[in-house]
Amino acid sequence: MRTKRLLIPGPSPVEGKIAEEMAMPAVPHYGKEWLEAYRKTEELLQRLFQMRKAKVYPLVGPGHAGLEAIVITLLKQDDKALVIDNGFFGRRLREVLDAHGIETFSIHSRWGSPPDMRRVEEVLSSRYVRALFAVHSETSTGMVNPMRELGSLAHEYGSLFAVDAVSSIGGLDLPCDEWKIDACFGASQKCLGSPPGIAPVAVRGSILESVDPDDVKAWYFNLLIWDKYREDWGSWHPQPTTISTNVFFAFKAALEGVFEExxxxxxxxxxxxxxxxxxxxxxxxxxxxxxxxxxxxxxxxxxxxxxxxxxxxxxxxxxxxxxxxxxxxxxxxxxxxxxxxxxxxxxxxxxxxxxxxxxxxxxxxxxxxxxxxxxxxxxxxxxxx
Ligand SMILES: Cc1ncc(COP(=O)(O)O)c(C=O)c1O
CATH class of the missing domain: 3.90.1150.10 (Aspartate Aminotransferase, domain 1)
Incomplete structure (x- = not known):
């Protein structure tokens, strides 16, 4: 079993320096050495997401942790969302939004075919939609959604654009600023070649500033709590909770590998x-x-x-x-x-x-x-x- 060539669409094999980090002795998840690594990781994430004024978060968990953090922090109960549903993970976006009680509309198209942009525009223009959600690389069908067009429509009608980049980050170009992506989440275990366990998230800073903290009914998945710890404990422990130092340093090595290449x-x-x-x-x-x-x-x-x-x-x-x-x-x-x-x-x-x-x-x-x-x-x- 362990000798097979692992060519499933994630997790990917963990190799070289990234694998070596998994075998290193654990170190504290705070203090000088940790802080330097954490800051460096934030800087690399900003470059990877290509979002200049982003706040970035290396959440501990699978990709879905990133999705839930975005939904919980940016949307409140009365908000409406629109989802591009043309594959398994598009449908999953809808399921997660439903689970959080957000009123959600879907634009369906045959699995593997792009959304009908006229229908996307119809919905965005006829009711106030807080956020449009789409999957960048739909892993169930092997297709990419038209990010640039979706981002421009969302912005034209005053909606946020939130993107699942789980199977694209580190493999496909993801110019968040250029595509007007406001919130984006990925995962460590696919194109980054790191072990599962980190869900990198990027959110445009100005959006977080406009969120009323009383509207966010969560703690760990509340990105404002992450901001608070970055601010209050920024000189030694910039994140709210423990992070596996092996998983984190492996993730950092993976990001460094991206920019070395x-x-x-x-x-x-x-x-x-x-x-x-x-x-x-x-x-x-x-x-x-x-x-x-x-x-x-x-x-x-x-x-x-x-x-x-x-x-x-x-x-x-x-x-x-x-x-x-x-x-x-x-x-x-x-x-x-x-x-x-x-x-x-x-x-x-x-x-x-x-x-x-x-x-x-x-x-x-x-x-x-x-x-x-x-x-x-x-x-x-x-x-x-
Ligand atoms: C496009 C996409 N979104 C979300 C997920 C879910 O990721 P995770 O299992 O890390 O939560 C996957 C996993 O295959 C995926 O390919």
Missing amino acids: GLEKRVERHRTVGRAYRESLRSMGFETVAQEEDCSDTVTCVRPPPGVDATELQKRLGEDFDILVAGGIGELKGEVLRIGHMGPTANLQDLLAVVGSLGSILKESTEVDVNSALEVATSMSKGLL
């Missing part, structure tokens, strides 16, 4: 690998769920060629080739394969292993040309060699 180069690496996956798999008869122009470069979601069973393919990859990919979830259960190429797994070796192994399985029952698919993968990944 260079953010642009890293995004380009994911773009190259994403395109190469799609083209080589198409050449063997697979079909992406999303149109090429909407595809995410961190996760590939494909239907197998006619007559080939997705669940069986997934099983064979694991049993015969030691490669772990994911199957479909929700509406796409049993219909697709989902392959993560996130952070450390956005590389040529893993790509060739997947294409070669899928090719060998397909060859048993179809006329597939595996060598030509491998050539497509290699020639499209030239920049990575």
Whole structure:
């Protein structure tokens, strides 16, 4: 089990300096050394989110912790929200908003297809919506939502734009300022290649200033409490609670790794690998769920060629080739394969292993040309060699 090539769409394998941090002795989550690390992490997060006047929070928890903190802090009971629902995680945004008693409207579209922007505009213009929520990279369908267009519509009608960047942060470009994203959350365990456990959050500072503290009915997930501790205990313990120092230092090492590689180069690496996956798999008869122009470069979601069973393919990859990919979830259960190429797994070796192994399985029952698919993968990944 531990030897498998882990190519599910997160968590990603934890490697190198990031893994080493997990084996280090624990240190205090306060004091001089901690403070320096904490400040450095905040600075790197601001750069990663590309939000200049952001307040950033390394919340302890899964990505959902970031979502709940944003909902709890920025929305109150009478507020309305609008959700782009075209995949499992879009629907999840809605579920979380519902759980907090927020009146929520959804713009539905077929899973894997972009939202109808006229309908988004209709809702935003006809009632006051406090926030528009959307998933950047929809991990269930392998598509990206039109962030720039959604951000501009939200702002035009005075709504906040809140974004789930769980499977994009550290892999796709995420220029929050340019796309008018006001609040954004990610997770440590996907394109950042760090262990699960940190949900990085960024919120535009001016928005937090306008929140009435009496409206926020929470403590740990109340970002204003995080601000208070940053202010009051800022010289030794800038966060409200204990944080696992191993998980935190691993996360910091992951962020440093992003900037050592260079953010642009890293995004380009994911773009190259994403395109190469799609083209080589198409050449063997697979079909992406999303149109090429909407595809995410961190996760590939494909239907197998006619007559080939997705669940069986997934099983064979694991049993015969030691490669772990994911199957479909929700509406796409049993219909697709989902392959993560996130952070450390956005590389040529893993790509060739997947294409070669899928090719060998397909060859048993179809006329597939595996060598030509491998050539497509290699020639499209030239920049990575
Ligand atoms: C787009 C997206 N949003 C949210 C989540 C949930 O993340 P977590 O399990 O860390 O809460 C995932 C996990 O796969 C995801 O891909």
